Ligand SMILES: Cc1cc2nc3c(=O)[nH]c(=O)nc-3n(C[C@H](O)[C@H](O)[C@H](O)COP(=O)(O)OP(=O)(O)OC[C@H]3O[C@@H](n4cnc5c(N)ncnc54)[C@H](O)[C@@H]3O)c2cc1C
């Protein structure tokens with residue numbers, strides 16, 4: 027680790043004309059890092075290696091593409107490779123996979139449409155994202171992973187040709203896949219080993235609401251563990267039964283994609299690449315950002331891993347800023363999650379109750395059901411809120427919301443509160459706006475907080 | 482003023498069985514105060530005097546009632562007087578107006594359906610709300626003020642019988658009235674002396690968007706000062722013209738209703754009743770809460786007045802808590818405002834740019850226009866965001882948003898940020914959630930903040 031004083035010297039010395047930055051992975055984090063570095067160092071040479079044909083792409087759109095909400099795969103990209111090359115002078119090498127890194131000689135080896143290449147760098151950003159956890163299968167021709175937008179067209183073609191599809195895993199991705207396929211009129215069997223859907227997002231009170239809702243459209247199998255996937259994805263054997271389907275989506279989670287650097291860079295206890303606040307690995311000129319990178323949970327102060335797009339983008343931004351000579355620290359994460367199933371939005375931030383206990387807090391919680399609009403205003407929807415706080419310090423630790431409108435904003439507000447250690451009373455006094463058409467004079471969040479305050 | 486040490490003694494000594502609390506005004510603040518006090522002191526005698534027939538009512542609903550979105554005037558009340566009497570043992574005296582207070586002898590004089598009464602108190606809460614500013618008129622039979630829900634039925638009857646109606650004042654109330662009447666098919670002339678509508682809510686960039694939008698349905702007269710209202714509200718003379726209408730709504734703002742206490746209780750520089758953090762006036766046993774009460778602006782540390790319902794409710798809650806023996810401080814306000822016009826929601830929090838300058842800050846600002854959903858997700862709406870920060874301290878001072886969805890939540894988030902002095906960088910790192918169906922991976926608020934950060 028480098029000392030703060032040395033650190034400053036390194037950054038304040040800008041010699042961008044001779045410098046070269048290589049970025050591995052052209053997703054959110056990679057393109058954010060390279061764009062920010064470019065802005066700060068107009069002369070620096072910047073090269074991005076991306077294994078697929080897409081850069082600055084959004085995997086988050088895959089479920090909606092599968093649902094048929096849009097058809098143009100170009101829309102997965104914020105900017106095209108050509109845009110980066112022409113407008114930002116960032117040499118984007120698509121369809122080019124980095125095969126090896128030599129951290130001591132600062133060399134990146136890649137293979138792609140122009141054959142094998144070998145490039146030296148002054149700065150390196152590792153932004154290779156995550157990869158889906160795989161299940162052992164007997165044959166794979168009807169087993170699908172929803173992961174990279176570059177494969178979305180093929181994926182969709184195959185899924186649309188099938189009628190009965192199993193989804194394994196009832197986390198965010200599994201539920202989003204269930205929504206997409208049920209909207210397409212497919213018969214869906216959703217097999218989940220947890221006690222309710224979204225159990226890594228929500229506690230049981232709210233998780234059950236979603237489980238019930240999904241069960242109205244989809245055959246939901248709760249508390250079932252998959253033992254075998256056979257016949258290329260056509261037969262699924264669980265500890266409770268056996269299902270014959272035409273294809274299977276495996277959505278049992280993702281893990282940091284650290285293949286390239288395993289044994290070379292320090293990994294953290296979460297399995298992702300360990301970085302300091304400046305997004306630097308244990309090699310001072312090597313940065314890591316995005317889904318392959320470990321962070322710190324602001325609530326616990328402990329290592330944590332949050333594979334979501336805004337975090338990836340901001341990590342990239344911070345890495346780019348530091349490489350560009352403007353020191354910036356990434357403050358850590360609070361694990362904001364937001365998803366939807368049909369009319370329901372689902373959000374959470376901070377720790378779940380059990381998680382809080384595990385980290386040594388003494389969590390107390392309040393769960394309430396309310397409405398989204400004044401009692402006299404038409405169209406009010408149900409909203410369910412859970413807030414969790416620490417009994418000893420009165421600090422708010424987490425919030426979860428399920429509802430049909432204005433879920434995200436309330437979660438974002440709680441993200442701000444939790445990031446800065448708001449107490450129950452601080453949160454009570456957040457001056458939330460009131461308009462009968464879109465809220466309640468005692469906002470559901472405040473009602474939940476007030477309940478905590480009283481108990 | 483009482484010392485902190487004395488203060489504690491007073492509160493920790495609960496003798497509720499012999500005590501009596503009188504509350505003047507049964508609106509949001511009054512009923513919040515009495516309910517909280519009741520919860521904490523089950524034996525205390527509590528009496529609420531309310532001049533009208535309604536308690537725990539919501540003036541905020543009047544525009545929507547006029548629009549015809551609901552018909553049952555009972556819905557203006559969260560709970561009926563009977564509910565308070567029976568379920569909370571709070572003696573609610575409706576149609577009973579307090580005519581005088583003797584603060585030294587602790588006596589309240591009232592007049593109502595049971596004649597004149599005289600009651601002694603141990604604690605008093607003044608929660609008489611605000612009153613509309615009046616304009617001098619020649620005759621009044623067609624001049625309307627939208628203020629108290631108890632008059633909503635009569636008001637609506639009259640307005641519905643007219644075809645051409647002038648609204649004087651283009652603040653929140655004027656714009657909400659314009660929406661309601663234009664939805665009813667009325668011809669509306671909206672006369673406003675400011676340079677654009679909502680100029681006490683928004684800066685010009687965003688205010689103009691709303692002005693243009695309202696102008697599509699309503700004849701908007703900007704920068705015109707009303708000189709005279711004649712013929713009972715049928716003729717309006719401004720510095721630029723003369724309008725013949727069938728009736729006139731005056732919506733030129735409200736002021737604290739301090740009639741009862743003027744010359745008796747200390748008023749602050751805003752004209753509202755001065756209180757300490759415990760909502761106590763200069764008489765230790767007399768509390769004040771709601772629209773008649775001054776607060777402190779958290780951003781400036783200076784006296785400020787925010788006549789909105791959530792603030793009134795929380796002030797009441799704090800007063801009730803302190804009376805009930807559980808010390809609680811009100812932290813001040815950040816002036817969160819939210820309103821709508823047709824498809825547009827409008828929100829703001831903190832200081833406007835000019836206001837910031839007036840208070841001695843060196844405001845810098847960024848204004849951006851964006852979308853509410855991912856580029857590939859159907860139904861994305863426009864959203865416009867302005868953020869204001871102090872150049873010297875980098876502290877965020879204010880935010881304004883105009884858009885078609887998820888405006889409120891973003892404003893609430895900024896309210897949390899502004900209340901706790903977030904810097905530009907703190908705000909950049911708020912981990913806002915991302916779901917393509919309802920947000921952008923770089924949220925418009927973060928884009929505006931990022932712009933500020935760069936400049
Ligand atoms: C289906 C799906 C839905 C999602 N929905 C949401 C959502 O709604 N909201 C949200 O916040 N997040 C969502 N996420 C997560 C989000 O997409 C990720 O957090 C984000 O994409 C991470 O960005 P990244 O740059 O770290 O990684 P990625 O976007 O995965 O980019 C990594 C890139 O590196 C490339 N790469 C890997 N190895 C190499 C190599 N050796 N050489 C060259 N290139 C390489 C890959 O091809 C890839 O393009 C979703 C993810 C998925 C899969």
Ligand SMILES: Cc1cc2nc3c(=O)[nH]c(=O)nc-3n(C[C@H](O)[C@H](O)[C@H](O)COP(=O)(O)OP(=O)(O)OC[C@H]3O[C@@H](n4cnc5c(N)ncnc54)[C@H](O)[C@@H]3O)c2cc1C
Nearest residue numbers: 506508509510532541578579609610771772788789790793
């Ligand atoms: C048309 C309109 C729309 C609004 N829309 C919104 C909105 O969308 N969002 C928002 O946050 N705020 C809104 N407001 C403001 C909000 O209604 C007030 O902030 C809130 O009602 C204040 O509560 P209060 O208890 O202080 O006063 P009030 O609700 O005004 O209650 C005061 C009560 O005291 C009574 N009273 C007064 N003098 C006496 C006396 N001498 N004896 C006995 N009783 C007395 C009055 O009759 C009244 O019932 C709106 C206001 C109006 C008028």
